[in-house]
Amino acid sequence: MTTIAITGGAGFIGSHFVEHVLKNTDWNVHVLDRLTYASSGFDRLRDIDAFDDKRVRCFTVDLTQEFGSGLRQEIGEPDYVVHMAAETHVDNSISDPWPFVQANVVGTFRVLEWARTLKRLQKMIYFSTDEVFGPAPEGVQYKEWDRYNSTNPYSATKAGGEELCLAWANTYKVPVFVTHTMNVFAERQHSEKWIPRIVRRTLTGEKIVVHANPELTKSGSRFYIHARNVASAILFLLKKGQVREKYNVVGELEVSNLDMVLTIGKILGKEPNYELRDFHSSRPGHDLRYALDGTRLREMGWAIPVDFHASLERTVRWIVDPSHRKWLELPSSTG
Numbered sequence: 001m002t003t004i005a006i007t008g009g010a011g012f013i014g015s016h017f018v019e020h021v022l023k024n025t026d027w028n029v030h031v032l033d034r035l036t037y038a039s040s041g042f043d044r045l046r047d048i049d050a051f052d053d054k055r056v057r058c059f060t061v062d063l064t065q066e067f068g069s070g071l072r073q074e075i076g077e078p079d080y081v082v083h084m085a086a087e088t089h090v091d092n093s094i095s096d097p098w099p100f101v102q103a104n105v106v107g108t109f110r111v112l113e114w115a116r117t118l119k120r121l122q123k124m125i126y127f128s129t130d131e132v133f134g135p136a137p138e139g140v141q142y143k144e145w146d147r148y149n150s151t152n153p154y155s156a157t158k159a160g161g162e163e164l165c166l167a168w169a170n171t172y173k174v175p176v177f178v179t180h181t182m183n184v185f186a187e188r189q190h191s192e193k194w195i196p197r198i199v200r201r202t203l204t205g206e207k208i209v210v211h212a213n214p215e216l217t218k219s220g221s222r223f224y225i226h227a228r229n230v231a232s233a234i235l236f237l238l239k240k241g242q243v244r245e246k247y248n249v250v251g252e253l254e255v256s257n258l259d260m261v262l263t264i265g266k267i268l269g270k271e272p273n274y275e276l277r278d279f280h281s282s283r284p285g286h287d288l289r290y291a292l293d294g295t296r297l298r299e300m301g302w303a304i305p306v307d308f309h310a311s312l313e314r315t316v317r318w319i320v321d322p323s324h325r326k327w328l329e330l331p332s333s334t335g
Contacts, residue, residue, distance in 0.1 A: 004238075005030040005078040007063060007111060008085030012189050013127075013181075013227050015044035017082065020231035022050060029053075030075055032061045033085065043326075044188050063107035067114045080238055081124040083111050086161075089192060090131075090154050097153035104157035105164070112168040115176065123238055124176040126165040130223075130248075131155035132180070135287035143293045144180065144246035151287055162246075169244040178246040179237065182292055185311075186227035187318045191329045194257070195312075198264045199319050200328045202272045210257050212276035213288060219258035219276060220288040225251035226311035229304050236302045250294030253308045267316045 004021060008014040009031030021029055029050070035041055042058065045051040051058070059075060061067075063085055087093065087103040108126065115124050133142040134149030150156035168174040185195045201208045211220045233249040241247060255263075258276070265272040306314075318324055 001026070001028050002080075003028040003030060003076065003078045004080040004082065005032060005075060007032045007061075007081070007083045009033055010035060010040075010042055010045055010058070011084065012044065012186070012193075013184055013230060014084045015048060015050070015188065016186055016227035017084065017231040017234060018045065018050050018056070019048040020228060020235060022048075022053060022055065024235060027055070027079075029056045030078060031056060031058045032063065032075070033058070034062050035060055040190070047188060063110050064102045066110060072114070072117070077118055077120040079120050079122050081111070081115055081118070081121060082127065082234060082238075083108065083125065084127040085111075086127070086158065088129075088154065090152050093152055093154035093157070097157075100153050100157045101160075104154075105160045108161035108164050112164060112172075112174055112176070115174050116168070116172050121175060123241065123243070124165075124174060125234060125237065125241070126161060126176055126178045127234075128162050128178050128180050129155060129158050130180050130182045130290045130292050131287070132159040132162065133290070133292075136289050136291035138289070141291040141293040142248075144248055144296060166244060175243045177237075177241050177243055179234065179249050180246065180292055181225070181230055181249045182251060182290060183222040183224045184227050184230055185224055186315055187324070188327055191327065195260070195264070195315065196319060196328055198261050198272070199268070199316060202261075202265055202268050202270050203320070203328075205273055208261055208272055208274040209277050209279075210261060210274050211279045211288065212258075214278045216276045216278060218288075219256045221254050221256040222290055223251040223254050223292065224260070224308060224312070225249065225304070226306060226308075226315065229306060229311065232305050233297060233302055236300075237297075240300055240302075247297055248292040248294050249297060250292045251308055252294075252304055254291065255308070263312065264316055267313055268320065 010033035087100045093100045165176045
């Protein structure tokens with residue numbers, strides 16, 4: 001039986017990928033996760049009925065530490081490794097960068113060293129971010145091999161992890177390649193993230209701060225993409241991707257942060273209370289625009305399964321369902 005090991009599989013994007021693998025393959029799944037605040041324990045895996053699935057095994061692992069012989073024995077010989085585990089919140093990386101160096105650089109080193117020992121390993125994916133390229137000027141969409149320009153500790157540590165992967169592929173023949181993904185949203189996202197925060201503050205009437213240029217005339221923008229669409233691309237690349245290459249996984253539509261606030265307000269039927277604010281000048285590291293070129297993956301034959309607007313509406317309506325209010329950290333009587 002084919003086995004895939006997913007680091008960070010109890011986390012937000014990781015759990016959606018676990019769900020996608022369970023629904024679209026007959027593979028066994030090994031989840032490796034430290035179960036920090038971002039994973040909410042096994043809650044996400046419980047919500048997708050994966051925690052008790054006979055095909056899923058969960059290992060509580062601190063990836064910054066060397067894989068012990070007992071752990072290696074229990075995990076066995078996976079055919080694929082998808083390394084999604086990471087510290088990801090930019091604000092937290094600016095406040096305290098050390099955990100990001102540990103998780104995203106040292107942790108990647110540990111996973112690569114473990115991967116070197118796997119005799120059955122066919123492919124490994126390192127899950128990276130658009131932020132390694134830094135802010136994108138208007139009209140620019142970065143291609144896979146464009147230069148790095150990390151502007152905050154989070155993106156710098158992800159770029160460091162990328163370079164380790166390329167070096168291990170070249171030096172030790174680890175069959176690894178890199179993906180860059182832009183702003184991912186979906187059900188069960190941590191309440192600190194942008195879309196859940198918009199939903200929560202729209203419901204409560206709290207002010208939503210929207211990052212903008214210094215003149216406060218234009219908000220930032222991103223290419224948003226649903227986590228299950230990302231999962232589809234990752235599974236596609238496990239079949240089609242080439243070792244020591246890079247692939248951009250990009251949403252089909254660029255959306256300004258202000259438009260996101262207004263669109264979510266329309267879905268909820270509430271007028272959002274928002275304020276444009278220049279964050280970058282006061283706290284460098286908050287970039288106004290990111291953009292990737294997704295041409296390569298499209299030319300390989302991958303297409304987004306569900307478009308942005310349908311994905312967003314489905315996600316917002318899922319979030320505000322009374323049975324899901326725990327993901328907003330919002331009292332069930334609000335809204």
